[in-house]
Amino acid sequence: MxxxxxxxxxxxxxxxxxxxxxxxxxxxxxxxxxxPELIDRTLHLVVRSRSVVAADDNVVSLVFTAPDGGELPSWRSGAHLDVTLPSGALRQYSLCGDPRNRSYYRIAVRRIPDGNGGSVELHDEVRVGDTLQINGPRNAxxxxxxxxxxxxxxxxxxxxxxxxxxxxxxxxxxxxxxxxxxxxxxxxxxxxxxxxxxxxxxxxxxxxxxxxxxxxxxxxxxxxxxxxxxxxxxxxxxxxxxxxxxxxxxxxxxxxxxxxRFAAPPIENGVPFDVELKRSGAVISVPADRSALETILATRPGTAYSCRQGFCGTCKVRVLDGVPDHRDTILTDQQRAAGDMLICVSRAEGGRLILDL
Ligand code: FES
The missing domain is CATH 3.40.50.80 (Nucleotide-binding domain of ferredoxin-NADP reductase (FNR) module)
Known part of the structure; x- marks a missing residue:
């Protein structure tokens, strides 16, 4: 789907x-x-406070403000922020503060020790007074x-x-x-x-x-x-x-x-296909029930990604040859015509895609 x-x-x-x-x-x-709203808005916000918000001590909330305390871009219920962590990893977190109050943003994150590292980094590395790059808010x-x-x-x-x-x-x-x-x-x-x-x-x-x-x-x-x-x-x-x-x-x-969702959507009507990574020459088989991103990460761990659901654009790559089966929601017809593809959700209907990776 x-x-x-x-x-x-x-x-x-x-x-x-x-x-x-x-x-x-x-x-x-x-x-x-x-x-989804596609607003390219990069902010550098300061962590003003950090609180534990669950009795098991595994959930912290962070409050961000502008460095000068000024008003932040407005948002509506259900919106999220794209937060760039100190390591450079990009993660999405829902806004859980008051949409009527534009003086701050609040997020909350559960620590997941066996997750993909974002929550542990945010818990262990981010402190009051730090400045983080934040994009958004966006609302899906x-x-x-x-x-x-x-x-x-x-x-x-x-x-x-x-x-x-x-x-x-x-x-x-x-x-x-x-x-x-x-x-x-x-x-x-x-x-x-x-x-x-x-x-x-x-x-x-x-x-x-x-x-x-x-x-x-x-x-x-x-x-x-x-x-x-x-x-x-x-x-x-x-x-x-x-x-x-x-x-x-x-x-x-x-x-x-x-x-x-908490995670990537299930793959529907997927068929196996191959991807060739042009820069390394590696050829990878993508099974019917796995995404191109998942399989590429196994051999190229530094491949950029974030939402894994086809709406943040982080995993966008250029297709040099082959016909993608686009399953994202954000690329325009022009971007698709130019060869852009979001490898976390988009696939091919068999055959091989040659990617600029
Ligand atoms: S990781 Fe967000 S669109 Fe692919």
């Missing part, structure tokens, strides 16, 4: 397994969302309301799994400001692992917190207690939870599902 494609409920397929870093993706069942997971993106839905249900709370937090504030009727289910391994519990207490019984250690893995009914065709569901969490939610919402043709 391609990013932002309309997804017809009868053809919903299995989701990817859960992965550690929150990345951006928001395909909708209905309505089809707008293209927008909250559609009658005043913005014009959803016809009159009720909202939010679902967060653990650190998946980050894009949902500002949505709760926005929904409350607009007096929208909303409820939320917040799940996690244990109460100690759940970030921002104290901050969420102000919403009272509109939020149901449910932990695996007490109740076991949640069912569809646990995640969406009152599913009906007039409901818009916003969900961010691990792959297995998203699958349960998607399967449930698919049973209600009028319901909307908006979700954000």
């Amino acid at each position: 391609r990013l932002m494609d309309r997804v017809a409920p009868p053809v919903l397929t299995a989701l990817d397994k859960a992965m550690p870093v929150v990345l951006r993706l928001a395909p909708l069942i209905t309505p089809k969302p707008p293209e 997971f927008p909250l559609a309301t009658s005043g913005h993106l014009n959803t016809a839905k009159r009720q909202f249900h939010f679902i967060a799994g653990g650190i998946g709370i980050t894009p949902i937090l500002p949505m709760l504030a926005t929904a409350s400001d607009l007096w929208l009727p909303w409820t939320m289910t917040y799940v996690g391994r244990s109460k100690e692992s759940i970030p921002f519990r104290e901050e969420l207490a102000r919403y009272g019984d509109r939020i149901t917190i449910r932990t695996d250690d007490e109740f076991g893995l949640p069912t569809a009914e646990d995640l969406i207690p009152e599913l009906h065709s007039n409901l818009a569901v916003y969900c961010c969490g691990p792959g297995p939870m998203l699958k349960v939610v998607r399967d449930a919402v698919a049973e209600y043709p009028g319901a909307e599902l908006h979700f954000e």
Whole structure:
């Protein structure tokens, strides 16, 4: 499935397994969302504060401000930042502060020791007073309301799994400001692992917190207690939870599902193909169930990437020969015609691609 494609409920397929870093993706069942905002905005922001926001000590929030304390570019609920870490690695993190307050940005990150290194670096290397390069905000997971993106839905249900709370937090504030009727289910391994519990207490019984250690893995009914065709569901969490939610919402043709993945989307209708790396001459076979990026990384570990979902553009390479099967959502027709390709999601329908790598 391609990013932002309309997804017809009868053809919903299995989701990817859960992965550690929150990345951006928001395909909708209905309505089809707008293209992601493509604003080239580079900022150099100062880390003003750092807080531990989960009782297990594994989630920290960082607050960024402009060096002169000035106003930052505006953003809407669901937006994220592209953060360049001290090592140069680029990672995306959802904004989880108050969209009405332009004096700061806040992100929160769970430490994942066996992840891809970004969360550990951010936890261990980034300190108050540091300046980081930040691009954005961009929004691939927008909250559609009658005043913005014009959803016809009159009720909202939010679902967060653990650190998946980050894009949902500002949505709760926005929904409350607009007096929208909303409820939320917040799940996690244990109460100690759940970030921002104290901050969420102000919403009272509109939020149901449910932990695996007490109740076991949640069912569809646990995640969406009152599913009906007039409901818009916003969900961010691990792959297995998203699958349960998607399967449930698919049973209600009028319901909307908006979700954000933790990881790369599953590959659909992939066929094997070869890539030739022009500069080294290496020829790599890409299996039907793996991305070109994954297979190239095995022999070329320094290959640039970030979102792994076809929307950040970091993995863009030039195709010197062959016909790509483009599966991204950001390249223009002109860029594709010029030979650009995003190797994290785009493929070939057999044969060989020669890449300028
Ligand atoms: S890594 Fe973001 S588009 Fe490929």
